[in-house]
Amino acid sequence: MEKWTMLIIREAFYGVKRFDDIREDISIPRSVLTSRLKHLVAHGILERKQYQVEGARSRPGYVLTAKGRELSLTIFALMQWGDKHLKDGKPAIAISHRESKNPLKVALVEAGTDEVSLAEIDLKIL
Amino acid sequence: MEKWTMLIIREAFYGVKRFDDIREDISIPRSVLTSRLKHLVAHGILERKQYQVEGARSRPGYVLTAKGRELSLTIFALMQWGDKHLKDGKPAIAISHRESKNPLKVALVEAGTDEVSLAEIDLKIL
DNA sequence: AATGCTAAGTATGATTTTCGAACTTATCTC
DNA sequence: GAGATAAGTTCGAAAATCATACTTAGCATT
Numbered sequence: 001m002e003k004w005t006m007l008i009i010r011e012a013f014y015g016v017k018r019f020d021d022i023r024e025d026i027s028i029p030r031s032v033l034t035s036r037l038k039h040l041v042a043h044g045i046l047e048r049k050q051y052q053v054e055g056a057r058s059r060p061g062y063v064l065t066a067k068g069r070e071l072s073l074t075i076f077a078l079m080q081w082g083d084k085h086l087k088d089g090k091p092a093i094a095i096s097h098r099e100s101k102n103p104l105k106v107a108l109v110e111a112g113t114d115e116v117s118l119a120e121i122d123l124k125i126l
Numbered sequence: 127m128e129k130w131t132m133l134i135i136r137e138a139f140y141g142v143k144r145f146d147d148i149r150e151d152i153s154i155p156r157s158v159l160t161s162r163l164k165h166l167v168a169h170g171i172l173e174r175k176q177y178q179v180e181g182a183r184s185r186p187g188y189v190l191t192a193k194g195r196e197l198s199l200t201i202f203a204l205m206q207w208g209d210k211h212l213k214d215g216k217p218a219i220a221i222s223h224r225e226s227k228n229p230l231k232v233a234l235v236e237a238g239t240d241e242v243s244l245a246e247i248d249l250k251i252l
Numbered sequence: 253a254a255t256g257c258t259a260a261g262t263a264t265g266a267t268t269t270t271c272g273a274a275c276t277t278a279t280c281t282c
Numbered sequence: 283g284a285g286a287t288a289a290g291t292t293c294g295a296a297a298a299t300c301a302t303a304c305t306t307a308g309c310a311t312t
Contacts, residue, residue: 002129077200107241115233155271183280
């Protein structure tokens with residue numbers, strides 16, 4: 001009961017909200033996705049909220065809570081590791097500062113160091 | 127086939143080398159630990175090397191490779207999250223700079239920012 | 253207001269993984 | 283050698299995953 005959790009959170013982080021989209025992206029069985037989503041909602045990492053796209057009917061959607069969003073640092077760190085060690089240094093995603101456009105990284109720094117908040121970043125899938 | 131991986135790596139990061147110590151710390155069944163260790167060794171994250179403590183017999187020990195050690199950023203990020211959200215903000219471990227004694231954190235920063243290397247840190251289990 | 257479409261979620265039985273407990277093996281100590 | 287200890291294997295029961303089929307609910311069209 002664990003293998004899928006991070007992948008689902010990553011989907012949510014990418015902005016994928018819908019059941020069937022998550023399912024297809026990561027190839028998880030429906031029944032398992034249902035139970036994982038319930039678990040994540042119960043633990044306050046995802047929130048189930050109805051949403052509506054212009055001209056389509058309203059559907060349930062799953063979005064990260066504040067608590068869930070803060071896991072993104074972990075996900076970025078893991079991606080950074082994967083880029084270096086599993087993919088010959090070629091990143092799958094680029095994280096940059098929205099204003100300055102400078103690339104960002106996850107790092108171990110002095111506690112006082114300024115950090116970039118999640119609200120200030122852009123993701124580009126490569 | 128996944129639940130235990132991070133916990134085993136964390137053990138290795140703490141410096142726990144021995145089969146039975148890992149097993150007791152995280153309560154993993156022997157057979158599962160065996161297979162997970164094999165897997166981690168096969169993927170170059172752990173290395174199985176004989177080691178000897180003064181006055182005791184030599185035993186097999188599992189230690190992180192360079193590749194494995196680099197996962198520590200992910201683990202720190204996850205710990206930082208857990209401290210904040212699962213444990214009322216009380217950290218289970220403190221990471222500090224060996225020289226300056228300043229506390230450290232994992233953060234999203236500009237790619238050029240100086241970071242503290244793993245060789246320069248002290249861990250204190252609280 | 254019935255029909256059909258679509259996406260969310262449930263049901264089910266086979267397969268795979270985990271668990272726990274007992275057993276085997278190898279090495280060190282005496 | 284005899285005993286002790288820690289690493290690792292075996293094996294049957296329990297739990298989670300998987301693939302596939304089925305149900306449900308809302309809306310759009312007729």
